[in-house]
Amino acid sequence: MDWQAFWLSIKLSSMTVVILIPLAMFAAKFFAYHDFKAKPWLEALVMVPLVLPPTVVGYYLLVGLGSQSLVGQWLATYLGTSLVFNFSGLVLASVLINIPFALQPIQRAFEAIPMDVRDAALCCGMSPWARLYKIELPMVWPGVLTAIVLCFSHVLGEFGVVLMLGGNIAGETKTLSIAIYDSVQAFDLAAAGSMSLFLLVFAVSVLALTSHLSRRMVAANGQ
Amino acid sequence: MDWQAFWLSIKLSSMTVVILIPLAMFAAKFFAYHDFKAKPWLEALVMVPLVLPPTVVGYYLLVGLGSQSLVGQWLATYLGTSLVFNFSGLVLASVLINIPFALQPIQRAFEAIPMDVRDAALCCGMSPWARLYKIELPMVWPGVLTAIVLCFSHVLGEFGVVLMLGGNIAGETKTLSIAIYDSVQAFDLAAAGSMSLFLLVFAVSVLALTSHLSRRMVAANGQ
């Protein structure tokens, strides 16, 4: 069992979820409550990371963010940093490619808040933050949970983008899913099998626990 | 532009959606309205295809469905068919790995149907089919649309499982996403770029159109 890779995967999944979900909530709320000509196009554009093979997405990200690119040069010159072949690059990539999984379910959840509840919330004199936190978040929670579960799982399993942008560097960019892939490639089926099994058991337990806790949480105050 | 691969991708995406979504609706409805001990576990298990690297999932599918496997032998003996290295195998694999994308959003949509509407539907004396078609489907439609969009896009972009189970046979299992991957690997960046662009423009247009039409459809009778 490659513990280093395992912890890296967990770190990557968690950071992606922690960064992406709040951003997705704002975007989802905006999309849900505003209507404009370009909206269907924007919504479709958000799906782009899903439509191309992950390795290809990774390739374009690599070219777009690498040291030869404008972004890469700007980053190197002014921040002395880089987004390729290191962990922060992976986080960025994971956030980008998981946008569709985060946005869509949350947007649907916002759209489903009944008009009269929205009206009442507006008339209650709460600050927008309080409203979001006290009223809207509990109501869109099932959608947010779906988003979290999808993103978390998908980051765990994702290896195309990660491999391309990260370069399989142990301790830095070699996630468990790359380790499993490597083992399969190297015919170390025993290692691949045990790592897969471990990852599965872990992920299923975490997800089941999450869904159970969230159900209890929601049941404790209702549904 | 590899038209054969393009049409194959479209065919695969469409068939996956057509087969998966109705099944997902029944499962989602069941999950939404029934509560039992094992439910969190089942819900988590459904996420499994997301958690492992697609190539690895493909490898296990290949071994599990191949002609040496029990399933493969049964299929060969009794149906004279096989699920590896051909299109039907791809469809099966696509359906399996997209279950999380289909199930979760639709389940949330079912859960969001208010109690009083469900009560009223039960008291209207409609057959369960009529109820599903006339009452529930229009209400869960946003969730179903999300499921369709996610599945459709994901099948287009998926290549790990497809490559592993399908074996990259032109006209049979070589989808556009594999073709793009191949081009990138072969440093045929021009071909990769043009195919990617085409796929993107196509996918974005289809998705935007879908979302636009569905919005109009729903607007015509409401929301």
Added chain:
Amino acid sequence: MANNPDEFRCQISQQTPIPLQLDFSCQGGEILAIVGPSGGGKTSLLRMLAGLSQPQEGEISLGEEVWFDSEKHLCLSPQQRHIGYVPQHFGLFPRLTALENVLAGLDHLPKSQRREHGLTWLQRVGLGDYGHRLPRQLSGGQKQRVALARALSREPKVLLLDEPFSALDVQTRDGLYQHLIQLIDELAIPIILVTHDIQEAFLLADKMLLLHQGKMLQSGAPAEIWAKPVNELVARQMGHKNILPVECIGLTQSDAEFSLAGQTLRLPSATGIELGTQFGCIFNQASLRLMPLEVNQLGDTAEHWLWVRVIQVRVIAGAVRVELMLEQSECMLELILEPGLNLEFGLPGSRLLNIQPNQRRQLAVDPWRLILIPS
């Protein structure tokens, strides 16, 4: 069980989730009104009758057809019961138009007739022009009427109405009463009507049932319950206002003397009245008459009259509402003065009667009209 062919019988009891204990029946062609304080269990009961939830124990049947029997573990589904149900919050299908909502209940009709039948009912509830509207494009009362049309149009075997007119104005309401009465003439089905409007219950219901915390407090003809409420809660629910505590302080063969906040009242004696017993006494409108300003008109011996002080005067629809306080107490009385009833026959309006706050007045009491209830 040799039931009436279309007698609807319900005998249920349960402790959880909320306690319920009921036993009643309703004949075909009869309207049974269920009234009671908010949270009494009316909606919970209706959902059980509809088959949307199951009581712990008991039996529900329509004629020979058993709908629910806890002993035989039998429970028909809502579909099998073929009921018409107007839920308290309407339960309209949000993605269907008003007309489609009505049509949704008409699957038992041949396809060719459905549309016309649905349109007829939309017209009856005054929404002929709103068939294409979605629920969210309708006002509260319009929604309620769609729900009503959906339930009434499907020629149900039993009709369950949960405050079906609560969002409607008088005029619209009156029109719908007529349609309901017409429907009952045509179909002769049992109708269970939950309502908070006592006038409505009086107007429509043959029987009435008072539900409080899951228990039947009283049942019978509305007029009977009104005239003989078993306790103060029932009385208040029936709209009685002036319920004051009295105590029997003297008893002869024909009369009983009661003390009421220091004043004394002589009422006709009746069985069950014993010296020292406390009662609630309902001073309903018909029993009171405010005397003109010239005091002492009734003489000084307080037998059938009380001293009161005027607190507030308010003109209401065609009448005057006066709030009075019994002298030397906190007891309030409300009096609706309609010309000729509690006043001497004359022109209405407080001005003409010269009723002013803070006046001291005499209030004549007709002892035969008072209602005594156990307190």
Added chain:
Amino acid sequence: MANNPDEFRCQISQQTPIPLQLDFSCQGGEILAIVGPSGGGKTSLLRMLAGLSQPQEGEISLGEEVWFDSEKHLCLSPQQRHIGYVPQHFGLFPRLTALENVLAGLDHLPKSQRREHGLTWLQRVGLGDYGHRLPRQLSGGQKQRVALARALSREPKVLLLDEPFSALDVQTRDGLYQHLIQLIDELAIPIILVTHDIQEAFLLADKMLLLHQGKMLQSGAPAEIWAKPVNELVARQMGHKNILPVECIGLTQSDAEFSLAGQTLRLPSATGIELGTQFGCIFNQASLRLMPLEVNQLGDTAEHWLWVRVIQVRVIAGAVRVELMLEQSECMLELILEPGLNLEFGLPGSRLLNIQPNQRRQLAVDPWRLILIPS
């Protein structure tokens, strides 16, 4: 604009999405009741006052504070208006408990006071023990009371109530009236109350506004509108029942003769009555008196009486409701017989009066009490 410090003024007009044309004001400490048929635009109006939607044109202001001005493109948000709003369908926050729902409106209070204040109000609406319940665990009336507590507890600058008592029984309702009146005494804010219950409007409202298809049909003190409705629609909304078409067929200096379904009535003449004009005539309860069975008591010259036939008799709360039909016509009259009012003073109950369906009776009319409205 030199407004009263807390006068709430609203002057708006629009054509789409629904036509609305209104101009009214409401002083601090006043209750303005808005009534009108279902779908008249009451909820739409309230949403505009709350800032949830914008009218096309007009101005809304509270004292010196302009809330909306179409010319200056000014529109305060609902938060800025600091209102209390009870939506028609309650709009409770489904994931918050009853208490949290109330607390949600108390962000302007110091944190330490919120909980206590919220609990006080929950108790006032009779839900002290239900604070921990979620909306879906409450009955219809309990939900409505939570919404009410949420709006009233936040000490708003204006209170907007959309049928806030529609799901409540008489008793609970009466208790809440008291709290509302108490609140207005404490805060002296303008209160806009949409209601379908005319009694409620009479009891609570200082002013009343009749809204029909977005237009103000009439406004004024409730008693005034009741006594002088400008047309039949207003009359019906005010609860008048017996509105029959009459035509002036003779005119002297003091009297006017009217034909009513073949019979003739002599009424006091008034300005505006011309030969041949048609009116609606309201025969309200106080104007009618059913005569005993011995016919021809009033003589044969029909001046102040009509021949009628009894159609239906029904005992209602403390009185008898009789449906009569004018002879030789389809005109129906409804009569609530309370002892001593429309009958000679005596004991109530149709049995004692011997009123039976199909009897031919004389109905005395008090000409001074009739109300004529343009038809």
Added chain:
Amino acid sequence: NDKGPLIAAAANVKLVLDKIIADYHNDTGANVRVSYGSSGNFVAQIQQGAPYELILSADEFYVNKLAALGLIQGQGRIYAIGRLALVAPHHSPMSLDADLHGLKQLLATGGLTHFAIANPKHAPYGERAVEVLTASGNWPQIKHKLILGENVSQALQFALSGSTQGGIVALSLAQHAEFKEHGRYIALPETWHQPLKQRMALIKHASIQAKDFYEYLLLPSTQQTFTEFGFAAAVTGDN
């Protein structure tokens, strides 16, 4: 930096390189870190500033490409010559011989439904496999039966999956212990195809340690290890 320099290596040398790195550590006490992947990906990554100091490519093409871009020191060196093997899973009716007669026979009888090679479009081993099939005269019959792996390793997975009757893969992989449980193999003569010259190169900024390992790979003892793992020794004089 005791973790050692980062090396990019083609996936098909994973087995042998793991052994060599262990030996290297034993011999010198020094460490290297290695990242296995596809040579094509490495080129793209090195172009974007990947922190590799040494690349072991699966063939010459990619190193030459890097040289043309001026990203490596000199032209690099050939470190090993790849060899091909014909493999068949245990149940396969195909008989193995270096002349591919068994394959031809199976094709003739229609007993061959699927045959796995690496994708000739971008995998060198796949390219050479096609050469072998062409030279042996089997190409027209077999070209529609081909299952293409993303790389030679995946081709072997296909071959082992039981759903093919065989395949042509790298000898180095076919020799692997794991493989023996599932199938048989036979080495194919090097004369059937262009030599699979696997070239390595030091990246421009490569450190002393990387250079040291680079040299270590060319030691005769190391080259001996390569041959044990199914490669032909590369260091015979010509660069």
